[in-house]
Amino acid sequence: MADIGADTIATVAEDVPKTVDLRAEYVDSGVAEVLEELDRELIGLRPVKQRIKETAALLLVERARRRMGLAHETPTLHMSFSGNPGTGKTTVALRMADLLHRLGYIRKGHLVSVTRDDLVGQYIGHTAPKTKEILKKAMGGVLFIDEAYYLHRQENERDYGQEAIEILLQVMENQREDLVVILAGYSDRMDKFFASNPGFRSRIAHHIDFPDYSPEELLQIAEIMLSKQNYHFDDEGRRIMADYIEQRRRQPHFANARSIRNALDRARLRQANRLFENSSGAIDADTLSRITVDDIKGSRVFAQPRVEEEQSS
Amino acid sequence: MRITQGTFSFLPDLTDEQIARQAQYCIDNGWAVSLEFTDDPHPRNTYWEMWGHPMFDNPDAAALLMELKECRKVYGHCYIRLVAFDNSHGWESVKLSFIVNRPAEEPGFQLSRQEAPGRVIRYTTRAYAADKPAGQRYG
Numbered sequence: 001m002a003d004i005g006a007d008t009i010a011t012v013a014e015d016v017p018k019t020v021d022l023r024a025e026y027v028d029s030g031v032a033e034v035l036e037e038l039d040r041e042l043i044g045l046r047p048v049k050q051r052i053k054e055t056a057a058l059l060l061v062e063r064a065r066r067r068m069g070l071a072h073e074t075p076t077l078h079m080s081f082s083g084n085p086g087t088g089k090t091t092v093a094l095r096m097a098d099l100l101h102r103l104g105y106i107r108k109g110h111l112v113s114v115t116r117d118d119l120v121g122q123y124i125g126h127t128a129p130k131t132k133e134i135l136k137k138a139m140g141g142v143l144f145i146d147e148a149y150y151l152h153r154q155e156n157e158r159d160y161g162q163e164a165i166e167i168l169l170q171v172m173e174n175q176r177e178d179l180v181v182i183l184a185g186y187s188d189r190m191d192k193f194f195a196s197n198p199g200f201r202s203r204i205a206h207h208i209d210f211p212d213y214s215p216e217e218l219l220q221i222a223e224i225m226l227s228k229q230n231y232h233f234d235d236e237g238r239r240i241m242a243d244y245i246e247q248r249r250r251q252p253h254f255a256n257a258r259s260i261r262n263a264l265d266r267a268r269l270r271q272a273n274r275l276f277e278n279s280s281g282a283i284d285a286d287t288l289s290r291i292t293v294d295d296i297k298g299s300r301v302f303a304q305p306r307v308e309e310e311q312s313s
Numbered sequence: 314m315r316i317t318q319g320t321f322s323f324l325p326d327l328t329d330e331q332i333a334r335q336a337q338y339c340i341d342n343g344w345a346v347s348l349e350f351t352d353d354p355h356p357r358n359t360y361w362e363m364w365g366h367p368m369f370d371n372p373d374a375a376a377l378l379m380e381l382k383e384c385r386k387v388y389g390h391c392y393i394r395l396v397a398f399d400n401s402h403g404w405e406s407v408k409l410s411f412i413v414n415r416p417a418e419e420p421g422f423q424l425s426r427q428e429a430p431g432r433v434i435r436y437t438t439r440a441y442a443a444d445k446p447a448g449q450r451y452g
Contacts, residue, residue, distance in 0.1 A: 107373055107375075108372045108373050110372055132379075135376075135379075136368065136371045136376030136379065136380070137370060137371055137372075137376070139371060139372075139373040139374075139375035139376040139379070140372055140373025140374075140375055141372065141373070175375065175379070178373070178375035178379075179375070
């Protein structure tokens with residue numbers, strides 16, 4: 001059984017190896033595979049990938065040390081992911097769970113994604129069982145708390161969020177080998193959250209910042225999203241999409257890849273409408289999967305005056 | 314007298330690590346594990362009190378261990394058993410159950426004989442612990 005690997009090996013004394021081949025370990029454990037997948041499937045995010053590689057290296061060495069009996073403590077693996085919406089925090093968390101599982105730091109490798117609603121109760125005495133229930137579900141895997149700062153409400157000191165925080169902190173400290181907690185949220189609010197909850201800051205070893213995507217990266221993402229659904233841009237369509245991204249980025253509530261996905265969903269809607277209204281006779285597969293200028297041009301982004309964006313840029 | 318009920322009852326008490334491994338086996342089989350406790354050790358007492366809910370959707374045994382620790386804090390002086398329930402159609406019953414906690418001192422049972430007409434004798438077992446009201450047994 002894979003899930004008892006690392007611990008058992010560490011405890012069996014006569015099994016201590018004399019040397020260790022890190023390169024072979026890297027390949028055998030499947031870490032290489034995960035990192036390559038990460039590189040291939042996620043556009044951009046260079047600093048994030050770099051940090052994950054570093055973390056993976058650290059964990060690999062730590063595991064080798066454990067096998068040789070040089071280290072006994074489980075390293076602190078709790079992390080915080082901060083970055084703007086739509087920068088791939090949840091996706092990376094999933095990969096992280098996989099990585100930790102392959103390295104044997106967590107036994108199951110599943111990801112339980114929660115927000116404040118799932119942890120905090122509605123009346124006195126409701127919070128602790130609720131939080132514990134979630135924690136139990138996440139045991140052996142990764143607990144991903146999205147928008148973690150909502151747990152702490154500064155303006156209301158009797159808010160039940162505090163209770164959830166206390167239980168979380170306790171489990172994060174005492175059951176490090178059972179559970180890895182990843183907190184995620186927007187950078188500035190995460191900073192404030194950590195400032196008002198020093199307990200969290202000291203228990204989290206890895207802080208990873210997710211940068212915004214560049215326009216080129218967003219266009220690449222758009223093309224990948226479309227190709228996954230068997231759609232594609234024509235040349236003119238690609239150009240207008242680049243233009244769209246350029247303008248959409250300057251507008252409020254821009255959520256990186258998520259905005260792109262929504263824009264593409266609407267483009268598909270308009271494409272369907274266009275085909276339906278203009279169709280006369282048979283149409284081929286290529287027409288059915290082509291996104292053209294008109295489909296994107298219809299967006300409200302282009303309807304707004306361009307003057308405004310020139311001012312802000 | 315050490316009472317023997319359920320699986321593993323003739324083995325020495327399981328360590329927490331062994332309990333975790335057994336619980337993980339149950340979970341991997343798709344059985345819902347839960348904890349029950351009692352202070353009435355009579356073998357025919359099958360209805361023990363439940364501790365919390367059955368854990369239908371926890372993939373890892375660490376969750377059970379966490380509950381067991383909590384349960385021991387409150388009912389460490391009672392018997393606690395792990396129950397693995399198989400909810401698949403046709404079974405819908407307990408597949409495995411074993412004791413994970415027992416009182417420090419187990420006074421055992423009294424065997425009383427009742428002489429009935431003729432040469433018939435009726436036997437009854439009574440736990441000495443049951444002399445005291447529920448909740449006050451086992452110190």
